Amino acid sequence: MDETAYITLKDVRKAFGPKKVLNGIxxxxxxxxxxxxxGGSGTGKSVMIKTILGIVRPDSGSIAIGGEEVTRLKGKDxxxxxxxxxxxxQGAALFDSLxxxxxxxxxxxxxxxxxxxxxRDIAMEKLRxxxxxxxxxxxxxxxxxxxxxxxxxxxxxIAADPEIIFFDEPTTGLDPIMAxxxxxxxxxxxxxxxxxxxxxxxxxxxxxxxxxxxxxIHKGEIIWQGPARAVDTSGNPYVDxxxxxxxxxxxxxxxLKA
Amino acid sequence: xxFLANLGxxxxxxxxxxxxxxxxxxxxxxxxxxxxxxxxxxxDQILKVGYNSLPVVGLTAFFTGGAxxxxxxxxxxxxxxxxxxxxIVALGITRELGPVLAGLMVAGRVGASIAAELGTMRVTExxxxxxxxxxxxFKYLVGPRILAGVITLPILVGIADIIGIMGGYIVGxxxxxxxxxxxIKSTSDFLQVGDVVSGLIKAAVFGFIITxxxxxxxxxxxxxxxxxxxxTTNAVVSAAILILAANFVLTSLLFSE
Numbered sequence: 001m002d003e004t005a006y007i008t009l010k011d012v013r014k015a016f017g018p019k020k021v022l023n024g025i026x027x028x029x030x031x032x033x034x035x036x037x038x039g040g041s042g043t044g045k046s047v048m049i050k051t052i053l054g055i056v057r058p059d060s061g062s063i064a065i066g067g068e069e070v071t072r073l074k075g076k077d078x079x080x081x082x083x084x085x086x087x088x089x090q091g092a093a094l095f096d097s098l099x100x101x102x103x104x105x106x107x108x109x110x111x112x113x114x115x116x117x118x119x120r121d122i123a124m125e126k127l128r129x130x131x132x133x134x135x136x137x138x139x140x141x142x143x144x145x146x147x148x149x150x151x152x153x154x155x156x157x158i159a160a161d162p163e164i165i166f167f168d169e170p171t172t173g174l175d176p177i178m179a180x181x182x183x184x185x186x187x188x189x190x191x192x193x194x195x196x197x198x199x200x201x202x203x204x205x206x207x208x209x210x211x212x213x214x215x216x217i218h219k220g221e222i223i224w225q226g227p228a229r230a231v232d233t234s235g236n237p238y239v240d241x242x243x244x245x246x247x248x249x250x251x252x253x254x255x256l257k258a
Numbered sequence: 259x260x261f262l263a264n265l266g267x268x269x270x271x272x273x274x275x276x277x278x279x280x281x282x283x284x285x286x287x288x289x290x291x292x293x294x295x296x297x298x299x300x301x302d303q304i305l306k307v308g309y310n311s312l313p314v315v316g317l318t319a320f321f322t323g324g325a326x327x328x329x330x331x332x333x334x335x336x337x338x339x340x341x342x343x344x345x346i347v348a349l350g351i352t353r354e355l356g357p358v359l360a361g362l363m364v365a366g367r368v369g370a371s372i373a374a375e376l377g378t379m380r381v382t383e384x385x386x387x388x389x390x391x392x393x394x395x396f397k398y399l400v401g402p403r404i405l406a407g408v409i410t411l412p413i414l415v416g417i418a419d420i421i422g423i424m425g426g427y428i429v430g431x432x433x434x435x436x437x438x439x440x441x442i443k444s445t446s447d448f449l450q451v452g453d454v455v456s457g458l459i460k461a462a463v464f465g466f467i468i469t470x471x472x473x474x475x476x477x478x479x480x481x482x483x484x485x486x487x488x489x490t491t492n493a494v495v496s497a498a499i500l501i502l503a504a505n506f507v508l509t510s511l512l513f514s515e
Binding site (some may be wrong): 050053054055079080082083085086087089090091094096106107110111112115156191 | 296378379380382383384386387389390391392393394
């Protein structure tokens with residue numbers, strides 16, 4: 001597989017008022033690879049993904065996709081850029097006012113002007129791929145369980161066969177079995193599409209299952225990155241503490257000092 | 259020094275808020291009201307903002323027209339001016355009470371609903387999801403709501419004018435002893451097109467204010483359920499104050515000699 005960088009973040013910084021959230025992020029993801037970013041709550045994981053998508057504008061630094069700088073994209077260029085992405089949100093972020101199939105087909109109908117009938121057929125096929133039957137397509141999001149909502153969110157993320165997919169805490173709030181089902185669906189979907197992915201999570205079982213590479217973010221900086229299999233032998237005390245879920249260690253000590 | 263520091267903080271916060279509202283208006287006009295136009299969304303919002311507000315606006319206008327007729331009759335009798343009831347009811351409803359009361363009622367019903375809906379969409383990341391699906395939230399959410407407000411408020415106020423004048427007519431003819439024909443003739447003789455049009459212009463401006471405030475506060479809500487609640491309250495309060503202020507300015511402009 002081509003190991004040249006496809007998604008590249010260089011010295012990306014973002015502050016909200018006096019609070020520095022991203023403190024010089026440097027990260028690369030090769031095409032077709034799956035990077036999982038681990039880290040505690042409030043370390044800047046979600047903001048990092050939102051800066052790549054342009055939902056949050058970075059204060060400085062460079063973000064390039066396939067060699068193209070994307071931080072200053074506007075108008076139609078930005079729409080075309082976003083059509084290359086799919087995203088699964090932490091809470092699924094399904095549109096309450098639309099039935100499930102229309103949630104899945106939303107990007108096809110509104111973003112790509114696809115006829116509703118054709119988009120509906122694609123939505124039903126994507127729902128089938130995540131293990132949901134056509135009877136679910138006509139329900140509203142409020143009528144679904146958390147696990148089903150996540151699956152619909154996944155179907156929406158892959159509906160337009162994107163080349164890049166982001167997963168924000170894909171297994172948070174799910175029981176271990178449903179979490180594993182979602183992990184398997186992510187791995188299957190990504191393999192089928194050959195997509196480049198970035199996932200953020202603090203679920204190590206999920207990280208081990210879906211990652212080619214793992215990076216750890218702490219206080220808005222990437223403090224370690226390497227192959228997924230190397231995470232247990234990283235030699236980094238922050239990573240060791242995080243993956244073993246220990247209360248004692250450098251992260252806790254810094255919290256106590258603050 | 260503490261007083262000056264606090265005053266400075268309040269002034270800075272106020273200026274920041276005004277600045278962000280102006281930027282939001284710019285985005286709403288430049289992005290929200292230019293192609294791509296989501297026709298289906300516009301029709302949905304016209305139904306929600308206009309059609310669903312008809313009962314509350316109609317009832318408000320009817321009872322206000324009736325109460326106005328009673329007040330003018332009782333007040334006018336002090337200097338033998340009871341005969342002016344029909345004219346003053348018509349002028350009062352079309353120029354002032356129709357647009358202002360309809361605006362305030364719609365601000366309570368629709369402004370709150372827009373702020374709650376968009377606020378919930380914001381805190382549950384649905385607005386971010388729209389962006390990732392290559393759909394501009396200003397075009398999909400803000401533009402259709404503002405258009406619906408500007409289009410439907412004048413229609414609502416036109417209907418409120420008719421119902422309000424009818425309320426005055428019913429009270430005037432049934433309990434104050436006015437002759438039906440004379441009441442209608444006096445209304446139609448003295449009411450001018452400009453009276454009605456001025457009210458409809460005010461209504462369009464109020465429609466813009468209500469939907470803009472609903473969208474602005476909803477769009478910028480944060481902090482979960484409490485944030486959505488705060489956005490809803492702020493949307494209604496700011497829309498109500500701006501309606502009353504705009505009404506004064508518009509009245510000065512429209513009726514200046």
